[in-house]
Amino acid sequence: MTALTLSTSAAPGLRADAIVIGVAKGAKGPVVAPGAEAVDKAYDGKLAGVLETLGASGAEGELTKLPAPAGFKSALVIAVGLGTVPDDGTGYGAEALRRAAGVAARTLNGAKKAAFALPVEDAAAVGAIAEGVLLGAYSFDVYKDNGSSAKAKADKAPLAEATLLGGKPRDAAHKAALARATAVSEELNRARDLINTPPNDLTPAAFAAIAQRAAKEHGLKVQVLDDKALAKDGYGGILGVGGGSAATPRLVKLSYTSPGADKHLAFVGKGITYDSGGISLKPAGHNETMKCDMSGAAAVFAAVVSAARLGLEVNVTGWLALAENMPSGSAVRPGDVLRMYSGKTVEVLNTDAEGRLVLADALWAASAENPDAIVDVATLTGAMMLALGSRTFGIMANDDAFRTAIHEAAEEVGEPAWPMPLPEHLRKGMDSPTADIANMGERMGGGLVAGLFLREFVGEGITWAHLDIAGPAFNEGGAFGYTPKGGTGSAVRTLVRLAELTAEGDLG
Numbered sequence: 001m002t003a004l005t006l007s008t009s010a011a012p013g014l015r016a017d018a019i020v021i022g023v024a025k026g027a028k029g030p031v032v033a034p035g036a037e038a039v040d041k042a043y044d045g046k047l048a049g050v051l052e053t054l055g056a057s058g059a060e061g062e063l064t065k066l067p068a069p070a071g072f073k074s075a076l077v078i079a080v081g082l083g084t085v086p087d088d089g090t091g092y093g094a095e096a097l098r099r100a101a102g103v104a105a106r107t108l109n110g111a112k113k114a115a116f117a118l119p120v121e122d123a124a125a126v127g128a129i130a131e132g133v134l135l136g137a138y139s140f141d142v143y144k145d146n147g148s149s150a151k152a153k154a155d156k157a158p159l160a161e162a163t164l165l166g167g168k169p170r171d172a173a174h175k176a177a178l179a180r181a182t183a184v185s186e187e188l189n190r191a192r193d194l195i196n197t198p199p200n201d202l203t204p205a206a207f208a209a210i211a212q213r214a215a216k217e218h219g220l221k222v223q224v225l226d227d228k229a230l231a232k233d234g235y236g237g238i239l240g241v242g243g244g245s246a247a248t249p250r251l252v253k254l255s256y257t258s259p260g261a262d263k264h265l266a267f268v269g270k271g272i273t274y275d276s277g278g279i280s281l282k283p284a285g286h287n288e289t290m291k292c293d294m295s296g297a298a299a300v301f302a303a304v305v306s307a308a309r310l311g312l313e314v315n316v317t318g319w320l321a322l323a324e325n326m327p328s329g330s331a332v333r334p335g336d337v338l339r340m341y342s343g344k345t346v347e348v349l350n351t352d353a354e355g356r357l358v359l360a361d362a363l364w365a366a367s368a369e370n371p372d373a374i375v376d377v378a379t380l381t382g383a384m385m386l387a388l389g390s391r392t393f394g395i396m397a398n399d400d401a402f403r404t405a406i407h408e409a410a411e412e413v414g415e416p417a418w419p420m421p422l423p424e425h426l427r428k429g430m431d432s433p434t435a436d437i438a439n440m441g442e443r444m445g446g447g448l449v450a451g452l453f454l455r456e457f458v459g460e461g462i463t464w465a466h467l468d469i470a471g472p473a474f475n476e477g478g479a480f481g482y483t484p485k486g487g488t489g490s491a492v493r494t495l496v497r498l499a500e501l502t503a504e505g506d507l508g
């Protein structure tokens with residue numbers, strides 16, 4: 001990952017491949033953003049005009065390259081769009097900075113060193129720019145270029161070094177913001193790696209082994225239940241879903257405990273390492289990206305490790321419900337009844353509604369510890385993508401205030417999210433003539449039906465929320481802002497923020 005430093009040096013004397021500056025959209029054309037004064041001065045104060053001549057407007061995501069002025073030690077200036085100038089001429093929002101830094105960092109893949117001269121007003125800006133750089137520079141090429149030259153590989157490698165100008169290396173708040181951004185971005189990028197890893201390599205056992213290694217490294221407690229242990233304890237949901245695959249399922253429990261904590265959060269992640277649909281097989285066109293179906297577990301994993309690295313004063317337990325959903329002679333059939341870990345029976349009407357089955361067992365296991373709140377994260381339904389599109393996750397909860405708090409936390413960290421209801425009338429669609437409940441209900445409102453199903457497996461009186469990240473978990477389009485193609489790491493930053501708020505006593 002890119003190495004970041006803070007520096008108060010002036011842009012002209014910096015030896016780098018490029019200097020990144022901000023340009024915003026003003027009423028009468030592009031405006032050079034604060035932070036780039038030295039660069040503007042070297043252009044005789046006419047940089048805005050130069051940029052306009054080159055076609056720049058300052059729109060978000062826009063990128064303009066120009067030769068650095070004479071006397072500069074870098075060859076290139078990269079002007080990146082920040083969107084509309086804020087009313088007061090300063091106060092560029094964290095998300096605008098994060099996105100702009102991300103766009104610039106991505107175009108700098110292959111470069112050795114860049115200086116970022118974006119507007120830095122406070123420590124929050126330092127954190128946002130750092131996150132933008134670290135997340136935007138991400139690339140996944142483990143499986144690429146086999147046999148190609150070292151040079152070809154280096155051309156695509158993430159930006160090696162970045163200096164954030166205006167960030168004060170001796171300011172405690174600036175340093176803390178940089179350290180936080182580094183820890184969270186590193187773990188988030190690791191979640192992206194897990195999501196992008198093909199399912200023939202990332203089996204439930206492989207994922208569990210990675211969690212065990214990370215636990216050792218960061219002083220977490222870890223417990224892995226394999227198929228035999230799951231059978232002994234009666235985890236019928238996870239075993240049912242995983243039963244069709246030669247790669248057997250796992251339930252991983254990762255615990256971070258802080259000596260100063262008086263609150264306990266449980267995060268539960270859907271970890272379907274591949275979702276073929278099972279006997280209710282998905283048609284071609286719907287299964288090519290289904291390695292992403294463990295994105296919830298990846299997010300939970302990253303959030304727990306982040307909480308540990310940040311030393312938050314809150315206990316956080318992560319539950320990874322890992323299974324591969326495959327059709328075979330030992331697979332669960334439509335019509336089968338599973339006895340779940342909670343003791344409830346479920347009639348499986350569609351084996352492609354598997355996420356709720358593994359989550360149900362993990363939610364019940366998490367409930368047994370009576371945490372202050374449980375948040376599950378899952379690529380659960382295509383219906384949620386139809387409702388909210390591919391960049392926004394849905395939030396459902398059994399507590400309105402908790403749902404609102406999560407929505408606000410998501411907004412604060414720059415993750416688009418939206419509250420969704422759990423309409424009671426949809427419950428009866430899951431009535432089963434044979435079992436306590438069926439794993440499918442009405443087609444309309446399918447994302448909410450899934451939420452209602454999960455609610456039945458949350459322990460009595462426990463505050464719970466469900467994040468359906470089916471849309472934003474995996475970016476099938478082109479990269480934008482600091483979001484790459486492929487696995488995005490959706491929900492990691494919201495979960496980390498929730499843990500921070502809980503530690504600070506600002507939540508529940």
Ligand code: BES
Pocket residue numbers: 275293350352353354355379380381382383385440446470471
């Ligand atoms: N993993 C899918 C949901 C999904 C679809 C995630 C597209 C990301 C992109 C989930 O297991 C699934 O198949 N859900 C079904 C449920 C239905 C059978 C009730 C769906 O949404 O079609």
Ligand code: MN
Pocket residue numbers: 275277351352353354355
């Ligand atoms: Mn499915």
Ligand code: ZN
Pocket residue numbers: 272275293352354355379380
């Ligand atoms: Zn699935």
